[in-house]
Amino acid sequence: MIDLGELRSQFPHLANITPVGSGGQKEVCRAELQSRHVALKLILPIPGSEDRTLREIQAIRQLSSPCVPKVIESGERTLCGQKRHFIIEDFIEGETYRTILQQKPVRDFRHVLELAWVLLNAAADFERIHLVHRDIKPENIMIDRSGKIWILDFGIARHLNLPSLTPTGGFGIGTIGYAPPEQYRNLKPEIDGRADLFAIGIVIHESLTGSHYYLQGAPDMLAVIHKMDRLDLPRLALAEDPTNEFADFVASLCQRFPSRRPRSATEAVAWYEPIYRRLQSITP
Amino acid sequence: MKLYLQFGYGMIAHCDELLGGDIAEGVVLSPRDLTLEQLVDVAGNTNTANKAVLFDPQCYIRDADHARLTEHAYWKSFKKTGTNNILTPNGAAQIVGPLYAYNLVLETEAVVLPGLMAEAVTSDWLTMHRNFAAEGARLIKDRPVYSTIALSADATLDESQIEAVVEDAARWNVSGFYVVVQAAKYLVEDINWLANLLILTAGLKLLGKKVIVGYSNHQSLCLAAANVDAIASGTWLNVRAFDPSKFYIPDEDDVSRRTTWYYCPQALSEYKIIFLDAARRTGILDAMRPPAALGSTFADPLFAGAAPTSVNWGEQAAFRHYLTCLNGQVLQARKGSFDETVNQHRSLLDAAEANLKKFRTSGVLGGDRDFSQILDINRSALTMLTHARGAQLRRVW
Numbered sequence: 230m231i232d233l234g235e236l237r238s239q240f241p242h243l244a245n246i247t248p249v250g251s252g253g254q255k256e257v258c259r260a261e262l263q264s265r266h267v268a269l270k271l272i273l274p275i276p277g278s279e280d281r282t283l284r285e286i287q288a289i290r291q292l293s294s295p296c297v298p299k300v301i302e303s304g305e306r307t308l309c310g311q312k313r314h315f316i317i318e319d320f321i322e323g324e325t326y327r328t329i330l331q332q333k334p335v336r337d338f339r340h341v342l343e344l345a346w347v348l349l350n351a352a353a354d355f356e357r358i359h360l361v362h363r364d365i366k367p368e369n370i371m372i373d374r375s376g377k378i379w380i381l382d383f384g385i386a387r388h389l390n391l392p393s394l395t396p397t398g399g400f401g402i403g404t405i406g407y408a409p410p411e412q413y414r415n416l417k418p419e420i421d422g423r424a425d426l427f428a429i430g431i432v433i434h435e436s437l438t439g440s441h442y443y444l445q446g447a448p449d450m451l452a453v454i455h456k457m458d459r460l461d462l463p464r465l466a467l468a469e470d471p472t473n474e475f476a477d478f479v480a481s482l483c484q485r486f487p488s489r490r491p492r493s494a495t496e497a498v499a500w501y502e503p504i505y506r507r508l509q510s511i512t513p
Numbered sequence: 514m515k516l517y518l519q520f521g522y523g524m525i526a527h528c529d530e531l532l533g534g535d536i537a538e539g540v541v542l543s544p545r546d547l548t549l550e551q552l553v554d555v556a557g558n559t560n561t562a563n564k565a566v567l568f569d570p571q572c573y574i575r576d577a578d579h580a581r582l583t584e585h586a587y588w589k590s591f592k593k594t595g596t597n598n599i600l601t602p603n604g605a606a607q608i609v610g611p612l613y614a615y616n617l618v619l620e621t622e623a624v625v626l627p628g629l630m631a632e633a634v635t636s637d638w639l640t641m642h643r644n645f646a647a648e649g650a651r652l653i654k655d656r657p658v659y660s661t662i663a664l665s666a667d668a669t670l671d672e673s674q675i676e677a678v679v680e681d682a683a684r685w686n687v688s689g690f691y692v693v694v695q696a697a698k699y700l701v702e703d704i705n706w707l708a709n710l711l712i713l714t715a716g717l718k719l720l721g722k723k724v725i726v727g728y729s730n731h732q733s734l735c736l737a738a739a740n741v742d743a744i745a746s747g748t749w750l751n752v753r754a755f756d757p758s759k760f761y762i763p764d765e766d767d768v769s770r771r772t773t774w775y776y777c778p779q780a781l782s783e784y785k786i787i788f789l790d791a792a793r794r795t796g797i798l799d800a801m802r803p804p805a806a807l808g809s810t811f812a813d814p815l816f817a818g819a820a821p822t823s824v825n826w827g828e829q830a831a832f833r834h835y836l837t838c839l840n841g842q843v844l845q846a847r848k849g850s851f852d853e854t855v856n857q858h859r860s861l862l863d864a865a866e867a868n869l870k871k872f873r874t875s876g877v878l879g880g881d882r883d884f885s886q887i888l889d890i891n892r893s894a895l896t897m898l899t900h901a902r903g904a905q906l907r908r909v910w
Contacts, residue, residue, distance in 0.1 A: 477904035
């Protein structure tokens with residue numbers, strides 16, 4: 230539970246601190262910093278997770294991507310007698326993509342073309358600093374009031390140039406339905422930027438079909454995994470994509486085996502760019 | 514796509530004849546079938562004919578005991594390197610060095626590294642190949658180096674093992690791959706086997722490397738859709754389909770080899786000569802004549818008017834006819850795009866199906882070399898390739 234009085238004393242440079250929510254690993258407040266709206270994220274002190282927290286902070290401070298909120302400050306404070314890591318970053322006013330999908334499950338093709346372009350470029354930005362987000366999903370995509378797309382929550386991001394913090398094998402971390410098989414199987418040598426490409430492909434497919442092929446009708450997560458292990462996504466068939474080049478591309482992103490996907494996010498962007506430009510120019 | 518001649522028993526004379534006639538890109542030499550002196554002779558003749566020489570080290574099985582194979586100096590190094598040591602960089606060096614010496618003498622166009630046949634693709638097997646590749650890159654600077662990827666039939670049937678090879682091979686420091694997969698039969702009736710071979714080779718090609726598939730036959734014409742650079746094929750069945758048992762068997766003769774088969778390329782099938790007599794009697798023999806565009810005149814006597822069985826048409830002509838026709842078909846197999854290449858092979862299958870039906874109704878049957886049961890295998894495997902890697906192949910063709 231956040232003690233607002235203590236928060237104000239620990240962050241005297243922030244005004245109008247207001248709690249807005251909490252997730253599995255953090256509590257989030259909205260505040261103002263010199264008339265700028267910011268998010269204050271207080272990482273929960275989960276035993277054994279400190280290294281991972283520091284990794285997340287390190288990762289997003291290194292990152293320069295137009296669709297990731299800019300980190301203004303990070304550090305450590307004592308709150309209620311406990312040391313808490315914090316991040317202050319730009320506050321994104323808008324809705325999660327999950328909320329938008331719930332309102333209108335099948336999105337306009339033109340919108341999805343743009344979404345794919347932004348997400349793929351973000352994945353390429355991550356790749357440039359050897360980072361894999363590992364949790365791209367509608368809940369972690371935010372659309373602000375101007376329509377700009379943002380990617381949030383680097384809580385389980387992995388820095389490929391640093392030693393892994395968890396053992397290989399067993400069940401990996403991530404969100405079942407969006408994490409690729411090599412991630413939920415925790416096959417670490419195979420996890421790289423292609424894991425994010427898989428998740429992006431799933432989000433695109435879900436946006437255009439109005440449902441999540443693997444999650445729909447599955448009684449539990451084991452059933453989802455069983456389905457993901459065996460079945461490729463049904464190929465998209467879209468009137469706006471008469472030559473199937475977009476469908477081909479999405480199918481390639483969502484391949485069960487990483488060796489069947491584009492070899493990198495950079496390659497995926499290079500593949501997608503001419504498709505995006507062409508379809509964008511002919512889609513009303 | 515190109516054809517290499519896969520060396521086997523009794524191939525020397527065929528090689529001279531075919532390479533002299535500009536059939537095939539080159540040869541893949543077989544130490545099982547040739548002494549060092551013979552290897553040097555054949556390689557010399559091949560190089561003189563401006564054709565490429567590759568040397569398949571045939572280190573597929575550690576306990577192989579074929580006398581001629583195991584007498585080669587590099588094979589002795591392979592044999593005496595301990596099983597534990599073979600998994601280490603030091604072990605790789607003990608084998609690659611003597612093998613490179615052979616390649617220098619034979620003036621090969623590229624060095625094919627050793628590769629044990631994987632009963633299953635394991636981390637040890639992958640490590641061994643990485644070590645061979647690293648040693649090849651360290652030692653060999655004057656010509657390209659290819660890794661051998663040899664898989665058992667069981668490993669080939671497992672999609673995840675195929676992808677594990679592609680995933681790991683992306684990190685091998687080589688410029689190409691020599692792929693050999695165990696076949697349960699001469700013409701394989703398992704869709705998964707053929708689909709996985711297509712998916713494997715396409716995956717290797719998408720790494721930007723050269724891919725040559727050894728021990729192939731006309732069923733492998735579909736490998737053009739995987740953008741494979743070349744296949745290698747030969748005379749007897751044991752060089753047209755990979756059967757590792759040949760590396761245990763010292764005896765060259767096999768009764769089953771004694772039948773002469775005529776390859777009808779437009780039906781993708783082979784026929785005993787007695788069935789050509791039947792074709793003559795039912796008036797369809799001319800429809801079995803090979804298309805002139807394939808360049809084989811070796812079968813002309815069969816179509817000269819007399820009953821085919823009365824013509825002295827034997828193994829020598831049959832082998833040369835097969836390889837000449839196959840070379841022509843191989844050269845026609847790859848087209849300007851992935852989709853055109855797939856369509857070309859589907860057209861080939863459709864035409865073969867129509868011919869087979871016509872021949873069958875006239876009493877002309879190919880027995881176990883009739884392609885009728887294989888047509889749908891190839892069609893389905895191409896669909897599976899398209900599903901798995903078609904988009905990427907389409908993009909980078």
